[in-house]
Amino acid sequence: MSTTQMLKGIIDGCILAIIHEKEIYGYELAEKLEQYGFDSFSEGTIYPLLMRMQKEELVTSTLKKSTAGPKRKYYSLTSKGEQELRQFIKRWKLLQSSVNSVLKGEENE
Amino acid sequence: MSTTQMLKGIIDGCILAIIHEKEIYGYELAEKLEQYGFDSFSEGTIYPLLMRMQKEELVTSTLKKSTAGPKRKYYSLTSKGEQELRQFIKRWKLLQSSVNSVLKGEENE
DNA sequence: CTTACTATCTTGTATTACAAGATATAGTTG
DNA sequence: CAACTATATCTTGTAATACAAGATAGTAAG
Numbered sequence: 547m548s549t550t551q552m553l554k555g556i557i558d559g560c561i562l563a564i565i566h567e568k569e570i571y572g573y574e575l576a577e578k579l580e581q582y583g584f585d586s587f588s589e590g591t592i593y594p595l596l597m598r599m600q601k602e603e604l605v606t607s608t609l610k611k612s613t614a615g616p617k618r619k620y621y622s623l624t625s626k627g628e629q630e631l632r633q634f635i636k637r638w639k640l641l642q643s644s645v646n647s648v649l650k651g652e653e654n655e
Numbered sequence: 656m657s658t659t660q661m662l663k664g665i666i667d668g669c670i671l672a673i674i675h676e677k678e679i680y681g682y683e684l685a686e687k688l689e690q691y692g693f694d695s696f697s698e699g700t701i702y703p704l705l706m707r708m709q710k711e712e713l714v715t716s717t718l719k720k721s722t723a724g725p726k727r728k729y730y731s732l733t734s735k736g737e738q739e740l741r742q743f744i745k746r747w748k749l750l751q752s753s754v755n756s757v758l759k760g761e762e763n764e
Numbered sequence: 765c766t767t768a769c770t771a772t773c774t775t776g777t778a779t780t781a782c783a784a785g786a787t788a789t790a791g792t793t794g
Numbered sequence: 795c796a797a798c799t800a801t802a803t804c805t806t807g808t809a810a811t812a813c814a815a816g817a818t819a820g821t822a823a824g
Contacts, residue, residue, distance in 0.1 A: 556750075557781085560757045567760055573802050583753035590782050593804060615801030616789045635761055638754060641665075644692035645747060648669045651676055652744055663780070663811055682771050699813050702773060707810095724770030725820045 557587065558595065559634035562623065565605060566631055571618040572596055596621060604630050666696065667704065668743035671732065674714060675740055680727040681705055705730060713739050 557579075564570060564578055572592050580586045596619075599605045604627035609617045623631065666688075673679060673687055681701050689695045705728075708714045713736035718726045732740065 555780085556754060560754060563757050563761055571802080572804095582757050583749060588782060588784090589803075590784075590805090591780090595781090597804085612789080612801070614790050616787090616803065618802070631761065635758060638758070640692060642751060645665060645669060648672050648691050649744060649747070652672055652740065666812085680771080681773095697813060697815090698772075699774090699815075700811090704812090706773085721770070721820080723821050725772065725818090727771070 559638060562604065562627055562631040562634060565621050566623050569620045569622040571620050668747060671713065671736055671740040671743060674730050675732050678729045678731040680729050
């Protein structure tokens with residue numbers, strides 16, 4: 547994944563980081579992202595994304611009973627996912643410094 | 656434009672910022688972005704993007720003779736473009752803090 | 765005239781973010 | 795029990811995006 551590709555893939559990285567903290571299911575993830583200050587991601591974004599990541603073997607899932615509602619699909623990182631997360635962090639830092647150096651002249655606005 | 660939409664539109668904001676510094680043409684812009692640490696953006700990314708921004712009236716363009724090669728199309732910001740830039744900066748700061756707070760637990764990796 | 769460099773634009777493709785809505789389970793209330 | 799509410803996942807379809815690849819064109823040098 548190149549730096550430019552990541553422009554589209556920032557959510558992916560954030561989701562990997564959140565899953566890394568502790569295993570989590572989609573619905574809970576959506577709430578958590580909102581807490582972190584993101585505009586709420588709809589399920590139409592999150593579920594396909596999680597399924598894509600599972601297909602890429604970045605995460606695995608297990609079903610567990612819910613107190614209310616259908617079974618929850620808990621996701622956790624594979625070692626490939628952990629590796630991807632570390633690479634995402636590097637790329638994010640790079641992107642951040644690139645964008646910030648572009649914006650340097652605009653700071654006081 | 657929502658926070659999530661901007662995930663895809665970070666380049667747009669960076670380009671607005673660069674054009675704001677001084678008027679610039681596409682080819683020069685591509686080189687500049689590379690200097691700033693971005694993976695080189697191909698012309699297939701930059702030219703359609705500039706044309707889109709002109710269509711949205713964020714930038715205007717004027718043709719000027721080149722020392723070598725065809726005429727250069729110099730772009731500069733409209734007041735709408737300046738406004739959009741200021742909004743981009745706000746959204747970028749927000750995104751930055753959101754992502755960084757998600758990554759807080761991962762810092763030392 | 766061919767090569768090389770500068771410069772812009774077009775076409776086509778894969779991916780992405782997302783809205784909208786379908787589906788399913790369990791608890792609550794009338 | 796029927797209706798409603800909340801929880802939870804998945805599907806479908808769409809618009810926008812990033813990009814590779816290549817077409818086009820002007821100028822200068824050999």
